[in-house]
Amino acid sequence: MPAEKRADKHSYGDSQLDLRSELLDYSRANGYVIDHYADAVCHCGGQQFELHVDEAEGVAGRVCLTCGDQHVMADGEDYLDEAELEVCQCLCGGEVFEITVGVHLYRDTEGPTEDVRWLYVGGRCPACGLLGCYADWKSEFSDYKELLASI
Numbered sequence: 456m457p458a459e460k461r462a463d464k465h466s467y468g469d470s471q472l473d474l475r476s477e478l479l480d481y482s483r484a485n486g487y488v489i490d491h492y493a494d495a496v497c498h499c500g501g502q503q504f505e506l507h508v509d510e511a512e513g514v515a516g517r518v519c520l521t522c523g524d525q526h527v528m529a530d531g532e533d534y535l536d537e538a539e540l541e542v543c544q545c546l547c548g549g550e551v552f553e554i555t556v557g558v559h560l561y562r563d564t565e566g567p568t569e570d571v572r573w574l575y576v577g578g579r580c581p582a583c584g585l586l587g588c589y590a591d592w593k594s595e596f597s598d599y600k601e602l603l604a605s606i
Contacts, residue, residue, distance in 0.1 A: 552578035
């Protein structure tokens with residue numbers, strides 16, 4: 456079942472795949488439409504995380520609920536010293552998320568390049584299904600494949 460808007464004007468979905476649709480809508484409204492996505496999966500196979508972000512510094516991290524591994528996503532390690540990460544929380548009070556990251560690439564005369572222009576961090580609460588973009592920021596990473604591989 457695809458994501459649905461409810462009376463509270465928020466979107467809800469039954470799976471992490473619904474998060475991509477929500478992030479795409481968000482990115483369209485932002486003016487930097489997502490070109491590529493990556494779903495967060497821990498080295499242990501875990502797919503549910505605590506999500507920590509500092510949007511001002513452009514840093515997002517996750518803590519795997521299966522093994523406890525802490526991981527700074529994308530190029531956040533470069534900015535971690537200045538970051539003040541805050542734990543994300545769903546409207547239902549939950550602090551567990553499935554995480555998807557999307558990127559918009561710079562364009563040249565032939566279309567998208569390999570260079571990241573904007574990054575989006577989305578989360579789906581498995582408790583209630585709420586979908587949302589928890590952070591987004593300008594990025595200057597030069598290889599989107601490498602960046603998305605680090606999610």
